[in-house]
Amino acid sequence: MRTFIAIDVNHEIREASQEVIGKLQEAGFKAAWTKPENVHLTLFFMGEMDDKAIDSMVYSLNKRMQGFPSFSTRLTGLEYFKFKHSPRVLFLKFEPTKSLQKMYLEMKSELTKNKIKYDDQGNFVPHVTLGRVKEYPTEWERITSEIAIPNIILVIDGFTVYNSTLTPQGPTYNWIYKSKFEGGLEKNAR
Numbered sequence: 001m002r003t004f005i006a007i008d009v010n011h012e013i014r015e016a017s018q019e020v021i022g023k024l025q026e027a028g029f030k031a032a033w034t035k036p037e038n039v040h041l042t043l044f045f046m047g048e049m050d051d052k053a054i055d056s057m058v059y060s061l062n063k064r065m066q067g068f069p070s071f072s073t074r075l076t077g078l079e080y081f082k083f084k085h086s087p088r089v090l091f092l093k094f095e096p097t098k099s100l101q102k103m104y105l106e107m108k109s110e111l112t113k114n115k116i117k118y119d120d121q122g123n124f125v126p127h128v129t130l131g132r133v134k135e136y137p138t139e140w141e142r143i144t145s146e147i148a149i150p151n152i153i154l155v156i157d158g159f160t161v162y163n164s165t166l167t168p169q170g171p172t173y174n175w176i177y178k179s180k181f182e183g184g185l186e187k188n189a190r
Contacts, residue, residue: 002164003049003176005061005107006040009128012152013075014039017092020078020147021130024090027143031131032089041094043104043159044111057116058161058177058185062145064110068181070101070157071099073126078147080133086115087133087140091147094126100156107159157181 014036021033023100049057073094081085090176104124111118137143158180162173 001049001054002166003046003054003161004042004164005044005159005161006042007154007156008160009039009041009154010152012150013088013092013128013154016075016150016152017128017130018151021091023147024130024144027140027141028135028137029090029131029133030135030169031133033131034129035170038171040160040162040173041126041128041154043107043124044117046116053078053116054161054176056088057111057114058179060114061107061110061159062179062185063178065103065107065159065179066183068103068106068141069099070155070181071097071103072153072155073097073100074151074153077149078130078144080144087136087144089132090130090144091127092130094128094154096124096126100126103156134136 004009017034017039018036024031025033046057073096073176076095079091079093081089081091090180101124102105105125160179162175165172165174175188177188
């Protein structure tokens, strides 16, 4: 199954993402927009994995991250990934705090140690994707710079492993495991 590791976001961030999407739509952006229930902060995209490999990965990550202190980060703005001077992905960026970077590197180290493959895009940019752009207005850079983003704090106390199913209506995500730093691993009864 298509698998990824993410941080769940709170209701305020889901709401803010939909408000920003609305403003972008009003400004003339057309995109494959992220549904509110699919908003999350991706850490690692694993691709296809079988159940045994997922279980093994989760148990090793859970053990490694036990005792990691909870921390927080906050939204810092609306940004984009570009391709040839055009916006391709619009997203809300999080402050890349030292704790967030350390958590990411700890998990990356554990995945590498266990020879678990993941899609490595280079620099880790903590964000929630709003949409994959299809059409955009001429003054898209000015428009995106003028959209105000609320100062919302996200408390991070664990991670979630999801499976992703592609459908004609867009992807659907179902959680497989939820791991808490203070201990505790919950498996979704599927």
